Structures are given as structure tokens and as C-alpha cells.
Amino acid sequence: MVVEDEEGLRLFYEEELKSEGYEVITARNGKEAIRQVEEGSPDLIILDIVMPVMDGMEALSRILRKDRKIPIILNTSYAGYREDFMSWAADAYVTKSTDLTELKRKIRELLKKKKAR
Amino acid sequence: MKVLAIILAGGRGERLYPLTRDRAKPAVPFGAIYRIIDFTLSNCINSGVRHIYALTQYKSISLHRHIELGWSILSAPLGEFIEVIPAQQRIDEQWYQGTADAIYQNIYTLQEERPDLILILSGDHIYKMDYRKMIDFHLERKADLTVAAIRMDRSLSREFGVIEVDGDWRIVGFQEKPDEPKPIPGDPQGILASMGVYVFNIETLVRRLIEDARSDSSHDFGKDIIPAMIQKDRVFAFDFRQGDRGGTGYWRDVGTVEAYFEANMDLVSLTPQLNLYDPDWRILTYQSPYPPAKTVHAEEGRTGTVINSIISNGCIISGGRIKRSVLSPRVKVHSYVEVEDSILLDGVDVGRGAKIRRTIVDKEIQIPEGMEIGYHLEEDAKRFTVTPSGIVVVPKWIRL
Numbered sequence: 357m358v359v360e361d362e363e364g365l366r367l368f369y370e371e372e373l374k375s376e377g378y379e380v381i382t383a384r385n386g387k388e389a390i391r392q393v394e395e396g397s398p399d400l401i402i403l404d405i406v407m408p409v410m411d412g413m414e415a416l417s418r419i420l421r422k423d424r425k426i427p428i429i430l431n432t433s434y435a436g437y438r439e440d441f442m443s444w445a446a447d448a449y450v451t452k453s454t455d456l457t458e459l460k461r462k463i464r465e466l467l468k469k470k471k472a473r
Numbered sequence: 474m475k476v477l478a479i480i481l482a483g484g485r486g487e488r489l490y491p492l493t494r495d496r497a498k499p500a501v502p503f504g505a506i507y508r509i510i511d512f513t514l515s516n517c518i519n520s521g522v523r524h525i526y527a528l529t530q531y532k533s534i535s536l537h538r539h540i541e542l543g544w545s546i547l548s549a550p551l552g553e554f555i556e557v558i559p560a561q562q563r564i565d566e567q568w569y570q571g572t573a574d575a576i577y578q579n580i581y582t583l584q585e586e587r588p589d590l591i592l593i594l595s596g597d598h599i600y601k602m603d604y605r606k607m608i609d610f611h612l613e614r615k616a617d618l619t620v621a622a623i624r625m626d627r628s629l630s631r632e633f634g635v636i637e638v639d640g641d642w643r644i645v646g647f648q649e650k651p652d653e654p655k656p657i658p659g660d661p662q663g664i665l666a667s668m669g670v671y672v673f674n675i676e677t678l679v680r681r682l683i684e685d686a687r688s689d690s691s692h693d694f695g696k697d698i699i700p701a702m703i704q705k706d707r708v709f710a711f712d713f714r715q716g717d718r719g720g721t722g723y724w725r726d727v728g729t730v731e732a733y734f735e736a737n738m739d740l741v742s743l744t745p746q747l748n749l750y751d752p753d754w755r756i757l758t759y760q761s762p763y764p765p766a767k768t769v770h771a772e773e774g775r776t777g778t779v780i781n782s783i784i785s786n787g788c789i790i791s792g793g794r795i796k797r798s799v800l801s802p803r804v805k806v807h808s809y810v811e812v813e814d815s816i817l818l819d820g821v822d823v824g825r826g827a828k829i830r831r832t833i834v835d836k837e838i839q840i841p842e843g844m845e846i847g848y849h850l851e852e853d854a855k856r857f858t859v860t861p862s863g864i865v866v867v868p869k870w871i872r873l
Contacts, residue, residue, distance in 0.1 A: 414563075414564070417563075417564035417580075418564055418565070420686065420687060421564060421565040421567075424686065424687050424688065424689070425687065439584075440584065441580050441581075441583060441584045441679045441683075442580060442581070442584075444679060444680060444683050445683045445686070445687065
């Protein structure tokens with residue numbers, strides 16, 4: 357699941373990840389993401405931090421209460437997030453970029469790890 | 474070095490029922506004028522710890538009121554505070570799942586404070602301890618976590634987290650309420666029990682809480698966090714005797730009505746194990762400005778008499794007799810009354826000729842003239858709580 361408030365970026369991630377063979381669902385903010393998780397946990401979440409309605413940090417904490425084990429990648433261009441204790445609960449951190457190599461690598465890694473569990 | 478104390482004050486105290494019917498355990502009155510939490514709060518103040526949060530969840534009104542009235546003593550301009558935090562449900566709509574979850578759910582509060590060390594305490598225990606000694610020990614050992622430990626008899630192992638240490642007091646094993654406890658080396662009848670007092674480095678605490686929150690766990694310090702940390706962090710035990718301000722090794726859980734009764738009775742003994750009179754270690758509380766205690770009448774058989782007892786302000790002993798008892802403020806004892814081995818809480822009124830023995834009477838109860846409590850336990854059990862050892866508890870709000 358891709359959680360991203362900016363429409364252009366959301367579509368971009370969706371297309372890129374679909375072409376990698378993943379099934380992709382999207383949410384526009386933290387609240388929508390939680391609703392999606394309640395309907396059935398995705399295999400992995402890519403989570404933006406700065407979003408309207410509910411930001412990624414609060415969504416992260418609330419999603420983990422619903423599914424403790426779901427892998428979460430924080431995807432952000434905002435550098436100060438590490439100051440936030442809650443961010444330590446994420447499984448990986450990726451700096452937002454149009455080059456998705458790093459993001460794709462992290463996704464592969466986490467899904468592999470999840471399978472091995 | 475910035476130290477933040479967090480007091481877990483949500484204890485239900487089910488075995489103290491009916492004293493905990495209307496209040497959380499830390500708010501249960503103790504020693505005539507105190508609440509149980511006063512001892513932990515006083516330890517903090519006397520140890521120079523002046524950044525304090527108390528985490529509550531249910532039945533917290535009484536505790537809130539007490540802390541607001543009695544503990545607004547710190548200097549806000551200096552950044553000091555004692556604040557009660559009710560369960561905020563900021564990251565979950567559920568109650569706290571365990572002691573570790575209570576801290577985890579307040580992770581934003583830790584972040585705002587950004588202390589170096591977190592002192593985690595229980596609001597349920599009565600003892601006098603200098604936390605500075607423990608903090609110094611923690612720093613000296615370059616520990617990630619230090620757990621305060623007290624020697625207990627081996628037979629009590631099922632009530633405690635039992636700590637196993639090496640020669641350096643580094644913790645090498647931790648069993649939660651074991652049947653077969655590891656004894657203290659050289660002391661086969663003794664165990665080292667965890668007092669539920671922890672000093673954590675902030676970063677390690679946050680990391681371990683998050684790991685715990687993301688795993689299948691009961692989210693409890695004793696059951697989950699400490700055993701997991703022993704493997705990978707520097708975890709030490711601190712000998713309570715090094716920080717015990719009373720010097721008597723006094724530490725009580727007062728988890729049951731019996732233990733509560735005995736701990737109160739200790740205070741009226743000739744030399745109590747718990748010394749409330751140390752001018753350098755004051756136990757603070759909230760007290761309304763009631764007039765001084767008073768005895769009246771001096772006729773034969775109708776003499777206001779107090780023997781081996783604690784009497785608080787606002788009490789009037791009017792022609793009745795009090796023996797080995799603890800009286801909270803505003804208790805009125807009328808003529809020809811006999812009160813023995815009992816605990817009367819605030820505002821109790823004992824009517825003329827009544828007799829009370831081995832009984833705890835909760836606040837504002839009016840005992841009718843001539844009533845006997847504690848003399849016919851089978852009768853008492855029909856209306857009150859009677860413990861296996863025959864202590865009667867007259868609950869709040871009952872009409873007699």
C-alpha cells in the first residue's frame with residue numbers, strides 16, 4: 357500500500373511498483389491508510405510523513421496497534437523525522453526521490469524477510 | 474543529567490477491595506493522613522527528582538484531586554512539575570495492556586521531555602528510598618537498565634520477579650513469579666525480588682519498548698522487557714539497602730487487606746519499621762487545615778482516652794476509648810465507645826456505646842449507637858467484607 361497525499365507522486369509510485377509486478381493499493385492520508393488496514397492488512401506499507409488529516413507518524417503508531425508485524429517503510433523528504441521516537445518503529449527509511457531504486461530494494465528485502473518469518 | 478520520573482499509578486488493587494471500589498490503589502489512604510502514592514512522590518522530591526508524571530487509567534478522580542490539592546508544590550518557572558496523565562488513547566483506543574505498554578503509549582511525552590534517564594516507579598508501594606543512589610550506581614556501571622532489588626524469603630517467590638545476578642550485580646537471569654526461584658548465592662533461603670523500580674537510558678528504553686510493541690508479548694517490564702534485555706544490554710541490579718533511607722529494609726506492597734492492615738498497625742507500635750518522623754526525609758501529603766485533635770470528658774467510665782494510637786487533626790474523642798488504632802482527620806468518637814486495633818478513615822463518626830475491633834472503616838461512615846463490629850464475624854460477613862484472618866472492612870457509602 358502506498359500512502360501519499362500528492363496525487364502525482366501517488367500515481368507515479370503506483371505505476372512504478374505495478375510494473376515491478378506488485379499489486380498496489382493507495383491511500384491519501386493516515387486515516388485512509390488505517391481504514392485500508394482494517395479491511396485487510398496489505399503485505400507492506402510505504403508511508404509518507406507529512407500529510408493532511410492524519411500524518412504518517414500517527415498513522416504508523418495506530419497501524420501497528422492493528423497489525424504489529426506489518427512491514428512499514430517511511431518515505432519522506434523531511435529530514436528531521438528521526439527526532440521523532442515513533443519513527444524508530446518503522447522497518448526502513450527511504451528519502452523521497454524520483455529514482456526508486458532504493459525504495460524497490462527495501463521493498464524486496466522486507467518482503468523476503470517477511471516470507472522467511 | 475536530566476531525569477524524568479514516571480509513576481505507574483493505574484494499579485487496580487483488586488485484592489484491596491472494597492478500599493479500591495472507588496479509587497485506584499495509589500489513592501488508598503494510609504497511615505491516617507497519607508495516600509499510598511505520597512511515599513513514592515516524597516521519595517522523588519527528597520531525591521531531587523522534580524520532573525514527574527503519574528500515569529493513571531481507571532478510577533483516577535480521587536488521585537487527581539489529591540495530587541492537585543497536595544502536590545502543587547514544585548516550581549513551574551524552573552521547569553519542575555508533577556503532572557497526572559490519564560490514558561490519552563493517542564495511539565490506541567484500548568486501555569494499557571501492560572506496564573511496558575503504559576510507557577509505550579506515552580512515547581510522545583518522553584519525546585517532548587527528552588530526558589537522559591527515565592526512572593520508572595510504581596505508585597503502589599510504601600518505602601523510603603534515595604533514588605539518587607540508584608542513579609549514581611546506574612551511571613557508574615554504564616548500565617542500560619538498573620532494577621532495584623530487595624531480599625525476600627524464598628517462599629514468597631511466586632509474588633515477585635526474581636533476579637539472578639553475578640558477582641558484579643549484573644543481572645544474568647530474571648524469572649517472573651517462579652515456583653523454583655534461583656536463590657541468592659550463599660543465602661539459599663533468600664531471593665532477590667524486583668521492586669518495580671527501574672532506571673533506563675532513554676534511547677535503550679524507547680528502542681526496547683518499540684521492539685516489544687511490535688512483537689507478540691504481554692507488554693510487561695517483568696515478563697517481557699527485562700528478560701529480553703538481559704541478552705543484549707547492560708542490565709544491573711541495585712541493592713535496595715544501598716538506597717534505603719529508613720535503614721530497616723522497609724518496603725511494602727500492601728497488596729491485600731491483610732497486608733494493608735498490618736502495615737498500618739506497624740505505625741502504632743513502639744518503634745515502627747516505617748519511620749515517619751525523619752526531618753530530612755519528609756513524607757508530604759495534602760491536609761485540610763482542621764483544628765487540632767481533642768479529647769473530652771473525664772468521668773469514671775466516660776473518659777476520652779487514647780492509647781498507642783495515631784490521631785489526626787479534627788478528631789474529637791469524646792468520652793470514648795481508643796486503643797492501638799489509626800484515626801484519619803475528622804473522626805468523632807462518642808461516649809462509652811471502644812475502638813481497638815482498627816483503622817478509621819476521614820470523617821467516620823462512631824455513635825455512643827459502639828464497639829469496634831480489628832475493623833477498617835472507610836470514609837464518612839456513621840456507626841450507629843451501640844453497634845458492634847468485629848465481635849461476631851459471621852454476622853459481620855453478611856454486610857461487610859471479612860478477610861480470612863478476620864479483619865472486617867466497612868465500605869464507603871454503606872448506610873448503617
